[in-house]
Amino acid sequence: MAFDFPASPVIGQSTQGYVWDGQKWGKPSRGDAHVAATPPASPLAGDLWWNSSTGVMYVWSGTVWAVVSDPGGVFTGAAGVDAYAYSGMQVNGSMEVSQQYGTTAQTAGGPVIDGWEHTYSGGMVLSSATSPSPIIAGISSTLFTTIPTAKLTLGVGDYAIWIHKIEGYRMARLGWGYSTAKSVTICFWTAHARTGTFSGVVRNASVTRSRAFTYTQNVAGTAEYKTVTIPGCTDGTWNTTNGVGMSIVFSMGAYSTLLAPTTTQWYSTNYLGAVGQVNAVASTADVFRISGLLVLPGTQAPTAAQSPFAMRPYGQELETCQRYFQKWNPFLVSGYNSAGTFVYAAVPLVPPMRASPAIAYGGPVYSNASAFATTGTSSSSVFRPQITITALGYGYGVANIELDARLP
Numbered sequence: 001m002a003f004d005f006p007a008s009p010v011i012g013q014s015t016q017g018y019v020w021d022g023q024k025w026g027k028p029s030r031g032d033a034h035v036a037a038t039p040p041a042s043p044l045a046g047d048l049w050w051n052s053s054t055g056v057m058y059v060w061s062g063t064v065w066a067v068v069s070d071p072g073g074v075f076t077g078a079a080g081v082d083a084y085a086y087s088g089m090q091v092n093g094s095m096e097v098s099q100q101y102g103t104t105a106q107t108a109g110g111p112v113i114d115g116w117e118h119t120y121s122g123g124m125v126l127s128s129a130t131s132p133s134p135i136i137a138g139i140s141s142t143l144f145t146t147i148p149t150a151k152l153t154l155g156v157g158d159y160a161i162w163i164h165k166i167e168g169y170r171m172a173r174l175g176w177g178y179s180t181a182k183s184v185t186i187c188f189w190t191a192h193a194r195t196g197t198f199s200g201v202v203r204n205a206s207v208t209r210s211r212a213f214t215y216t217q218n219v220a221g222t223a224e225y226k227t228v229t230i231p232g233c234t235d236g237t238w239n240t241t242n243g244v245g246m247s248i249v250f251s252m253g254a255y256s257t258l259l260a261p262t263t264t265q266w267y268s269t270n271y272l273g274a275v276g277q278v279n280a281v282a283s284t285a286d287v288f289r290i291s292g293l294l295v296l297p298g299t300q301a302p303t304a305a306q307s308p309f310a311m312r313p314y315g316q317e318l319e320t321c322q323r324y325f326q327k328w329n330p331f332l333v334s335g336y337n338s339a340g341t342f343v344y345a346a347v348p349l350v351p352p353m354r355a356s357p358a359i360a361y362g363g364p365v366y367s368n369a370s371a372f373a374t375t376g377t378s379s380s381s382v383f384r385p386q387i388t389i390t391a392l393g394y395g396y397g398v399a400n401i402e403l404d405a406r407l408p
Contacts, residue, residue: 032044044060045060049065084294084309088295089184095293096130096140096141120252122157136292143162145162145288151279162250166244168238174232186296187226187227188225189290190289193285193287196278197276197278198280204236205246209266211263212263213274214277243407244407252280254277259273323405325402326353333385336395337392346384354380364398370387370390380405
């Protein structure tokens with residue numbers, strides 16, 4: 001049987017069950033799908049090709065491969081990522097805010113920058129600070145630790161860790177302690193000098209619940225993006241007000257009894273990491289670098305390309321940090337009064353602090369006055385510094401004031 005095909009067909013035109021693909025008449029394409037780094041040979045109109053190298057999907061029109069979807073073009077922009085920034089439970093995840101010490105390295109255990117503290121035991125010495133040298137474009141600061149005094153073999157009770165504490169109000173949405181507890185996803189960048197398996201822990205304030213996680217530094221000193229999802233804890237006590245809700249521990253090394261046997265369950269033990277963790281304080285060449293922390297409710301996370309867009313702006317992050325710590329340099333109290341009496345100021349705290357802060361007065365300078373102190377009526381929303389007038393008349397005091405309401 002012979003068919004009389006049209007002399008000048010257009011692509012997609014059908015006749016007698018055959019379709020013109022631009023070159024020949026043939027049976028309709030089955031719309032085959034191909035997965036490869038290179039396009040398939042002799043495709044038919046309607047065939048799909050997913051480029052396994054770039055993630056771009058194409059369809060064969062009969063003459064060209066036309067782009068159907070381009071993840072690189074659709075999903076790497078800032079659009080839609082603001083939800084991650086808003087939902088992030090972390091404080092100072094971009095490591096930019098350092099009110100107390102600036103970029104000065106700290107060796108004593110305790111706070112280093114806002115929201116982050118290091119602590120260690122066992123004879124090693126850690127030196128930690130924030131650096132304006134980014135490990136990844138788009139996130140301007142990096143938290144890092146060097147090891148001036150190393151500990152090649154960790155003994156009983158030895159550990160070196162970073163702790164990031166999250167207030168109960170910020171993590172209450174997870175509903176931990178109940179059967180409906182939601183997962184949490186932790187995202188961050190690392191560029192450790194040592195390769196291998198690193199670990200961390202999520203734990204409650206009383207350290208009666210902990211769950212370990214692991215991640216791998218594949219290439220020494222190279223920025224790598226990590227995401228870890230922790231199933232919600234359905235038991236235990238989790239603070240949902242202004243105390244410590246949960247802490248995230250990043251381990252540089254810990255003795256074996258301080259490491260969780262697995263990462264697949266919640267324990268009632270205060271673990272500091274997971275079995276298999278490298279000793280990242282074994283050499284003075286070790287450097288621990290972390291940046292761009294996000295702590296998100298649920299199981300979704302931004303891609304590596306999106307993560308810088310999920311960092312909150314500096315001004316907003318500074319205000320968040322000032323709930324826990326504020327620094328006033330310098331601060332003046334002055335007035336006229338009789339000898340031995342007080343002059344004080346009533347200063348609103350903006351934003352209000354987590355709790356009534358501990359107040360320290362540094363480097364005071366006086367004229368006809370002395371004894372910076374805080375009146376008993378200070379609170380989380382106002383503080384009242386005072387000085388004592390020496391002799392009848394005008395006097396003043398100037399000091400650097402630190403207000404500390406950090407999570408214990």
